[in-house]
Amino acid sequence: MAQQSETGQSATIRRGIVPLLIFAALTAAMDVYGSNRLQVVSPESLTAVSFTLTAVFFLVLEVVRNGTAFLTMLRDSRHDVVAINITTAVTWLATFYALRNLEPAVVNVVGLALGPVFILVTGAILRRGASVIAAEVVVALGICVFLSVLVWGSFTGETAVGDIGESTAAWGLFFSVVCAIGSAANITYMKRLSDRGRSPQEVLAVRFFLMIAIGWAMTATSSLDEVRAALVPGAVVAVIGIGLPIYVLQIGIRHTEPITTALIVSLSPIFAYFMQFLDGRLQPSPLTIVGIVGIVALATAGTLARARHDGRLVTATVPSAYDTDGVRR
Numbered sequence: 001m002a003q004q005s006e007t008g009q010s011a012t013i014r015r016g017i018v019p020l021l022i023f024a025a026l027t028a029a030m031d032v033y034g035s036n037r038l039q040v041v042s043p044e045s046l047t048a049v050s051f052t053l054t055a056v057f058f059l060v061l062e063v064v065r066n067g068t069a070f071l072t073m074l075r076d077s078r079h080d081v082v083a084i085n086i087t088t089a090v091t092w093l094a095t096f097y098a099l100r101n102l103e104p105a106v107v108n109v110v111g112l113a114l115g116p117v118f119i120l121v122t123g124a125i126l127r128r129g130a131s132v133i134a135a136e137v138v139v140a141l142g143i144c145v146f147l148s149v150l151v152w153g154s155f156t157g158e159t160a161v162g163d164i165g166e167s168t169a170a171w172g173l174f175f176s177v178v179c180a181i182g183s184a185a186n187i188t189y190m191k192r193l194s195d196r197g198r199s200p201q202e203v204l205a206v207r208f209f210l211m212i213a214i215g216w217a218m219t220a221t222s223s224l225d226e227v228r229a230a231l232v233p234g235a236v237v238a239v240i241g242i243g244l245p246i247y248v249l250q251i252g253i254r255h256t257e258p259i260t261t262a263l264i265v266s267l268s269p270i271f272a273y274f275m276q277f278l279d280g281r282l283q284p285s286p287l288t289i290v291g292i293v294g295i296v297a298l299a300t301a302g303t304l305a306r307a308r309h310d311g312r313l314v315t316a317t318v319p320s321a322y323d324t325d326g327v328r329r
Helices: 002-037 043-066 069-076 078-099 104-113 115-126 134-156 166-195 200-206 209-218 224-229 231-254 258-265 268-278 286-317
Strands: none
Touching: 002 078, 002 231, 002 258, 002 268, 043 069, 043 078, 043 200, 043 209, 043 224, 043 231, 069 078, 069 200, 078 104, 078 166, 078 200, 078 209, 104 134, 104 166, 134 286, 166 200, 166 231, 166 258, 200 231, 224 231, 231 258, 258 286, 268 286
């Protein structure tokens, strides 16, 4: 029986890890594509178009499938709904502005790899009782060391974008850190809604209201040509950068703890590093690949440690198939 439970636990972990790995790859693709397009399209127009298209799709999908039942979240979980709208807006606006200034792989690694560090803080505050093991704390601290190396490289011109100046690097890193904080809080609130039985489709139907309002407010001074130029890039970002990745992320979150989610998602930079060379502006950077490989190795170690820890817990809590007298029941 214990062996069957361990097998079931492994299957549950796999159900969470596979969607999270898909999310990591899609996020990398979005960062590379978005960084390229944001050189010619304003972040404001891209934000307005992409999030409007995503929200309309998921709203229509949810209404067709389940009517207006998802609106009960606005009553039963209104604080979490407001919070996830705010964290979504903070995370994505920071991402778009960071991508205008820094190498996509660096934005990706700072924005995602800092996640485990902030999850340790936000999880303890927002989801009391959430478990964190010693190995995950060590991994989070190790990730901070490698991130400091990448930060140094951004200021000294050692990354793929070359010498961009201290001011540009500082703003890019500032927005990347803001993205990391927002992403960590976002994952935690998504987990809270999932814990309350809300499906990924329901959450996606209500999480973009603030983002849409901010996006169109910011385009108020933009010309019609600027908005029109963002239509195709906005549609691409809506699919590969928002809708599909967030959907698979929500599925992964249902089967993993937030700290585990953050560790797996932090593998995304390795995808971004190799994808970004499809953009002719960028050149290989040894410093970036060293930092990314180090972070990937730590994230993998943390994920495996969590899997072993959860497996031991399951084994310890499964009742024995035998009573104390040795008779099988």
